[in-house]
Amino acid sequence: MTNTAMTTKPNSNSAAPAENSALVTTQGVTTIADTVVQKVAGLATREITGVHALGGGAVRAFNALRERIPGATASAGQGVSVEVGERQAAVDLQIVVEYGVAIADLAKSVRRNVIGAVEQMTGLEVVEVNINVSDVHIPGDDDADETTESGRVQ
DSSP, X not given: OHHHHHHHSOOOOTTSOOXXXXXXXXXXXXXXXXHHHHHHHHXXXXXXXXXXXXXXXXXXXXXXXXXXSTTOOOOTTTTEEEEXXXXXXXXXXXXXXXXXXXXXXXXXXXXXXXXXXXXXXXXXXXEEXXXXXXXXXXXXHHHHHHHHHHHHOO
């Protein structure tokens, strides 16, 4: 019964004409690279107050090293993975939240901002935004390590 519902449901069949798509027209097709959607979603996530960082510990450590190399910058798409089709995109985020922030409310705000930014900038329909909260940042933890080191050598 489930298979029948899936086969009768209209979806992104490439043989079907796209009447109402900004990306697929009679004049041509516009394709959006995965990295474009990844960067837009990453930047939209960072705009939300309460998001401390994106990515897991290993990714953040690697990017911290990369930032120390002259001319290198951290990736705007760090902690973001996407699947992009002709008309739709799905986004997976791995974030670190600030201590004290209501995670459910934060997730709602992040979803709203990511969907709005990706749909407005790319014309793709965002079908889902999955959020994995991998850690909680406690203010003072990072500062304490730096203070200890700088306090030893004067």
